[in-house]
Every structure is written in structure tokens, then in C-alpha cells.
Amino acid sequence: MNLRQLEAFAAVMKSGSISRAAQTLHLSQPAVSKSIAELEHALGFRLFLRTKGAALGITPEAEAFHFEVERSFMGVEALKRAARDIRNMTSGSLRIAALPALGVSFLPAVIHEFQQAHPGVLVQLQTRSSETVRQWIANQQFEIGLATRAREMPGIQTERFLRCAGACVLPPGHRLADREVVTPRDLDGENFVSLAAEDPTRRRVDRAFEDVGAEPRVVVETQYAMTICALVRQGVGCSILNPVTAFDYIAHGLIVRPFRPQIEFEYMLFTPTLRPSSQTAQRFIEFMIGKRDRMIAEGLFLTAE
Incomplete structure (x- = not known):
């Protein structure tokens, strides 16, 4: 039993005749008849009663078997739709x-x-x-x-x-808001919200201050950029941050300025x-x-x- 035989059977059941089924499948009538005969042999029971001069007879066994074939075809169609959805990224x-x-x-x-x-x-x-x-x-x-x-x-x-190059983030109204570029010396003595000690960028920021002898006053340490932005916006201090996160907070009053020397994120x-x-x-x-x-x-x- 194979798919070609099942398709021939389903076409005959739908059309009521082998000749019309052959037209639907774009096959010859003998080819459809052969598929039906092979399917009957594989199943071990008759599907159609062929009487010369009379319409094709459908056996009760064919009716029962057709119900199961239709169910299986529905499953195949579902698989085809799933494959199409995956291919076109309309699901998943x-x-x-x-x-x-x-x-x-x-x-x-x-x-x-x-x-x-x-x-x-x-x-x-x-x-x-x-x-x-x-x-x-x-x-x-x-x-x-x-x-x-x-x-x-x-x-x-x-x-x-x-x-990307880190930016200096400042609270609204900060004295450095008019600077085009902020440097470590500008932040000497300023309240500073720092990245957590385990963050690798924290060491580069600290080194930039140490190189010029600047000492901002660290008032908060935290690991998340969005938390730093919220703290700076509240006026807790200023910070050096990745600009991807910082720019989202400009609409909320955060001031973002380039920082030199460059700190890479x-x-x-x-x-x-x-x-x-x-x-x-x-x-x-x-x-x-x-x-x-x-x-x-x-x-x-x-x-x-």
C-alpha cells in the first residue's frame, strides 16, 4: 500500500468513477485501475464492484476505509502546512x-x-x-x-x-550639562554611581580616573545599566555607561555626554x-x-x- 494507490482510491470515491478520477489525477484510466487493483490486493478486501454497463459500486468496506484515508490525508495536509509555516516563518x-x-x-x-x-x-x-x-x-x-x-x-x-564608546551620564540640571565632552578630572569629587566590582569595564573606568589622579566619590555600586540610569536620573550621582542603554533615558531627563578618554563597552x-x-x-x-x-x-x- 502506498500513497499513489491511496490517492487513486480517494479520487475514485470522490468522483464516483475511474475515468473521472483519472482525469482529476492527470493519469490514464488503466493506471488508476491498476492502482485500485493493487490496493485491493494489499488490503485483502474489495473496494469497488465493477459491473459492465452499470455504475461503479462502492462496498461498505470501501466506505469505512475511506473515512480513515481522509483522516490520514488531513494529517498529511497539516504536516504540509506546518512545513510551509516553518519555511515562511509564520509560526514557531x-x-x-x-x-x-x-x-x-x-x-x-x-x-x-x-x-x-x-x-x-x-x-x-x-x-x-x-x-x-x-x-x-x-x-x-x-x-x-x-x-x-x-x-x-x-x-x-x-x-x-x-x-561602543562609553558615555558620561548626568542628572538633569547638572553643572557639567553644557560640556561637549566630559573628562575624568571633571568628575573629581563628584558623587558617582559605579558598575559592580566584578564588571570588567569597571576596572577600565577606575583606571581612567587613577591615571589623572581624579577621585569621584562612589556612592552606589550596581551591576545593571538600567539601574544606574534610574539612579543618575534621581540625582544620586553621575556615571560612565554604555550609550545603548543611556540614550533610552534621554527622554526622561537623563543627560548624556561623550567621555574621554574612550572607555570601550x-x-x-x-x-x-x-x-x-x-x-x-x-x-x-x-x-x-x-x-x-x-x-x-x-x-x-x-x-x-
């Missing part, structure tokens, strides 16, 4: 993990654009520390990860996604190596790259040279 899901610096500002904008083009895809976004993001990707739990650089890990493919794109990348994941990465490149072209943040 995508799991993304990112550190908060990109997970609360950059990625929501990308997801919005992506879902305008592919509304049937469910996007699952988890925001965690860079260490957790890298571990999830290494465990093959997520398809896309954005986090800071780290030592090589098995099961991960790494490439640089974004490198670098973010990596992580993908799992032990599972093939889906078409959906590849397409989403294209959207991420497009959004990143437009932001650079619009001057929303500086790309470090």
Missing part, C-alpha cells in the same frame, strides 16, 4: 537570552520590527547576567545570546556584535554549536544587525575604533 518560536544592557533597550526594538514581519513567531526573551547567558548558550538552551566577552567555552560560537553574539541554527534565528540576527547599523548611521552612539 525563538529563544533569546541577553544581558540587561541590551535586553531592556536594544532587543525590544528589534523584536518589534521582527514581529511586524513575522507575527506568528513566538519570541521568548530572558534577561540575565552575562555569565548566565553564556552558560545557557553553552547548554544549548537558547538559540541567540548577547553578553560581554569571556574566555572560550565549549559549545559556543562567539563573534563581536557591538563595540563590548558585546558579543553567542550561538550554540551543537545544534543547527534555525532559519528563524538567522533571520532575527539579520534584524539585529540591521538595527545596530542604523543606530550607528544615525549617530545614536559612537562605535569605538
Whole structure:
């Protein structure tokens, strides 16, 4: 029993005759008759009663068997639709993990654009520390990860996604608000909201102050950029931050100014190596790259040279 025989049987049941079934299938009448005979032999019972000069007779066994064939065809059609949806990205899901610096500002904008083009895809976004993001990707739990650089890990493919120059963020009305560029000496003695001690960028920021003998007064340490922005906006202090997150808070009164010397913030794109990348994941990465490149072209943040 094969699909060709079942299609011939279904066509005969629908049309009521072998000749009309042959026309529907674009086959010869003998070819359809042969398929029906082979199917009857495989099944072990008669499907049709052929009487010369009379209409084709349908056996009760054929009626019962046709019901099951139709059910199976519905399943095949469902599989075809599923394959088509996957191919056209009109369904499915995508799991993304990112550190908060990109997970609360950059990625929501990308997801919005992506879902305008592919509304049937469910996007699952988890925001965690860079260490957790890298571990999830290494465990093959997520398809896309954005986090800071780290030592090589098995099961991960790494490439640089974004490198940008840190900006100085100031509370509304701050005395340095009119400066075109802020330097470490400008922040000497200022209340300062610092990145957490374990953040690799924290050491570069500290070194920039040490090199010129400037000593800002650290009043808060925290690991998340969005928390720093909220604290600075409340007037707790100023900070040096990645501009991707900072620019989202300008509309809320935050003042963002270039900082010299340049402090680089670098973010990596992580993908799992032990599972093939889906078409959906590849397409989403294209959207991420497009959004990143437009932001650079619009001057929303500086790309470090």
C-alpha cells in the first residue's frame, strides 16, 4: 500500500468513477485501475464492484476505509502546512537570552520590527547576567545570546556584535550639562554611581580616573545599566555607561555626554554549536544587525575604533 494507490482510491470515491478520477489525477484510466487493483490486493478486501454497463459500486468496506484515508490525508495536509509555516516563518518560536544592557533597550526594538514581519513567531526573551547567558548558550538552551566577552567555552560560537564608546551620564540640571565632552578630572569629587566590582569595564573606568589622579566619590555600586540610569536620573550621582542603554533615558531627563578618554563597552553574539541554527534565528540576527547599523548611521552612539 502506498500513497499513489491511496490517492487513486480517494479520487475514485470522490468522483464516483475511474475515468473521472483519472482525469482529476492527470493519469490514464488503466493506471488508476491498476492502482485500485493493487490496493485491493494489499488490503485483502474489495473496494469497488465493477459491473459492465452499470455504475461503479462502492462496498461498505470501501466506505469505512475511506473515512480513515481522509483522516490520514488531513494529517498529511497539516504536516504540509506546518512545513510551509516553518519555511515562511509564520509560526514557531525563538529563544533569546541577553544581558540587561541590551535586553531592556536594544532587543525590544528589534523584536518589534521582527514581529511586524513575522507575527506568528513566538519570541521568548530572558534577561540575565552575562555569565548566565553564556552558560545557557553553552547548554544549548537558547538559540541567540548577547553578553560581554569571556574566555572560550565549549559549545559556543562567539563573534563581536557591538563595540561602543562609553558615555558620561548626568542628572538633569547638572553643572557639567553644557560640556561637549566630559573628562575624568571633571568628575573629581563628584558623587558617582559605579558598575559592580566584578564588571570588567569597571576596572577600565577606575583606571581612567587613577591615571589623572581624579577621585569621584562612589556612592552606589550596581551591576545593571538600567539601574544606574534610574539612579543618575534621581540625582544620586553621575556615571560612565554604555550609550545603548543611556540614550533610552534621554527622554526622561537623563543627560548624556561623550567621555574621554574612550572607555570601550563590548558585546558579543553567542550561538550554540551543537545544534543547527534555525532559519528563524538567522533571520532575527539579520534584524539585529540591521538595527545596530542604523543606530550607528544615525549617530545614536559612537562605535569605538
